[in-house]
Amino acid sequence: MKAPGGMLLASVELNRTGSVPLYRQLYLQIRQQILAGHLHGGMRLPSTRTLCSELGLSRITILNAFDQLTAEGFLESRTGAGTYVCAEWEGRAAAADEPRKAPRLSSLSQSLLSMRSDHFSGINYTAWNPDCPTSFLPSHAAYDAFPLALWKRLLSRHLRQPTKAMLSYGELMGQQALREAIAGYVYDARGIDCSAQQVVIVSGAQQAFNLLSMLLLDPQDSVWMEDPGHIAARITFQAQGCRVVPLRIDEEGMDVQQGLRECPKARLAFTTPARQHPLGTTMSYARRLELIEWAGRESGWIIEDDCDSEYRYQGRAQPALYAMDQRARVLHVGTFSKVLFPSLRLGYVILPEALVEPFCAMRAVMDRSPATLLQAVTADFMREGYFLGHIRRMRTLYQARQDCLLEKLQQRLGGFIEVKPVAAGMHVIGWLAPELDDAAVASGLSSQQIYTYALSDYCIQRYLPPGLLIGFAGTPEDQAEAKVAALAQALRAMGHRV
Template identity: 40%
Template sequence: MKQTAGALLSSIRLDRSSRRSISVQLYQGLRDVILSGGLRAGERLPATRTLAKETGVSRTTVIDAIDRLVAEGMLVSRVGAGTFVSDTLDRERPPPVGDAARPSGGKQPRLSYAIGHAGADFARRSWLPHRGGAFVTALPALEAFPMAHWSRISARLMRAERGVMMGYGEPKGYAPLRRAIAMHLNVLKGMNCDPGQIFVTSGAQQAFSLIGQLLLNPGDRVWMENPGASGARNAFLAEGADLVPVRVDDEGLVVSDGLQKAPHFRLAFVTPSHQQPLGHVMSLSRRFELLKAAEDAQALVVEDDYDSEFHFGSAPQPALSSIDANERVIYVGTFSKSLFPALRLGFIVVPPRMVEAFDRLFMDWASGPPTMTQAITADFMDEGHFATHIRLMRRLYKARYEALMEASAQLRGAVEVQQTSGGFHTPARLAPGIDEARVVAQAAQKGVTLVPLARYCLAPLDKAGLVLGFGCATPEDISHGISVLRGLPEIAAQLDQ
């Protein structure tokens, strides 16, 4: 074999069924071979005709891929001699960092004080689901989403003025979407808010992070529901806040417990419309008690309203923000449950006196979601599809909840599933002697997802439990899941007693 023909590159695989163009695949294949050390510095590539023949593509495709690598400085083209791997790579290429090459016991990168010292308290979020089934939480019924309407709106907006759809967009969010959100909140939640008070974010998680950045200093005390939502917990921990676990009962956050533990608090985080994860609705008297405590402490309240659209019991309570006479409540909403999580779209409604501070934050620091995403959502709401979807989902989730309650009667005595009036998850108490961690592990081995109540806790609870999702599980999924639970050793032993 003649050396002048250049290196053999038979390792490059081209997938003609892929959405990526052949030119891009060839470019990436050559680039990967070079970066991995498969081609040494100074080594000659085959002639473009030879490479085209060996890979089964046109010479034009090969030239295009090689020209891109020459432009990046990975290849050098010499007239009359050919194309060679750049010598620069040998001098500058970092050594591979695979498991075998990574030195054991080496120092880890230095983390910020807040992250390094709060790490043990962070709630793991790697469990967020991607597929439905029994008893997955936090995931709506994606199969019921009206994709045809969404696609039609998307196609229409793709033909709209490019400057609006493709530019940087408005810092606080696309104006038509903020108007649509304001109208939705006024009708559904009794909130008399103006679009100027609304700031669009990349999901509720970014909203919590921005609130923490703007309002918290290291050491500030923050009341957190215990058990409670993990996303806000992580965001506030990252700012160095001192989180105070506050007990929750049937009326919501126990304000007296918070005052006993930290009377001089900076923030209180609550989920009053549908407590996460216990499902309680905060009573009106408890709401007024919380607002008075915030006023006395000159504190603020973050209201997380993550799934209140999906009530199927009696009429839901209005938002805490709607009865806030002293502008103490910052309201956070999300479309992750009402539409779909991958949308990464949320919003903050701030009191009028805080609009200027948030305007500065969003103008100078925050970067919101793509304008196209916001525009599709705005039109989806303005055309009535959002309201129709919510009505359909309420009926669907109610039917799935009823299927869960009916099937769970088989577990009575070992697992007591609590009633709820909305959302698409509900907690279940385990009988004394049943270990929730073992139940979760045993169910996972049989393909059933369970979330332990302990995952939501800052401080341990006196009772073990689970959180059962039913929104993305069909009645058949639910029936199968209950059958699996009934057969688990931990639960079966309790049922046999």
């Protein structure tokens, strides 16, 4: 049997100034080589004298490492013959070289992976760095304008004298103070008259969609879905085994009459009435009544995603669907991801009273409420008046950023992209020529670190012209010209005439 002395000596690297003892480093590296199959069962290790000379270690250091490996079954000492890798590791190299089999996944997991890759196969955002490339992603807010000093002060207030309740698991529905603050806010801002006992805190809107779909839907149930519409919500319903019924968007919002013609017995409708995502249309009052009437008549449910409702720049906001519903068929979902910051991971669901207990039962099985400390800070931020002040400042800021970015886009790319101002939200649609593939354009831009989304990603049926979602909230006015110039340069590099 050939001795592995050269292989072992060449691979050992010791850090003589680190905190890990040398014998421990040697032990770990020999152990790893055996597990990886580089040192086979039955192979003889160099003598302790050779290792002392070549590695510059004392004999006691090497013996300590060998003793530990022997005790764990990696090495064995043969009297008068030296130290060997235990025979049970024979064939380890062959096993290590075998191709790894794909893990066996559940049918649900496989379908989720498939649906996710279908929607985002052309774009990879793993290398995205917020400080480096040009981002027009619509989900990116003005993080530079968030009142961090104020937030830090509120956070420190709770950290200085944390209560037992603050350090415990927290209430299943979420902290009472935050639920009360949310109930007060939606009453004033959205016309929703609810109690804190109807508000449940969740880790963002996506968790709300998942829990609600598990609560209300069975496989094969039909769901009305805006087309184009919320990608992650659609995947949630498809993963639940539901049939998604795409309903087109016109100037009044979701086409309810199309739903009545094609699938009147749908179990649920998902809608973003305050600001349709991604087109930006506001659902008309008449459509809202039609949708609520359908739900009451057919015992259907409506999930109202109050997407970007805080950021309205023109006109008066329509009342929330929940506020108009007299039959308790609407479930209202809100989030703090856009109005505060996404990593806060806080959202809320406002439920009809009859659904509170079953929703909480489902919630108890899935997880607990989000971090109690962050809930407490958010409650203070709302109760002490900072929340509404922050929203007012951000509206003014975003309106100015939208105006500036649209001006620069028109100047540089007016012949390539058609853009119009929006009355609400954080992005505009950049319409492209009909012959272009918006997914290919978005993918090509991302390869040059210019990030945006293709409108076709949001579509189930292709009936709209190609377009790009261009976020303006994260682009300060003094950076707009440079970012648009980078976009124009990237398009020219892709062969487009701009």
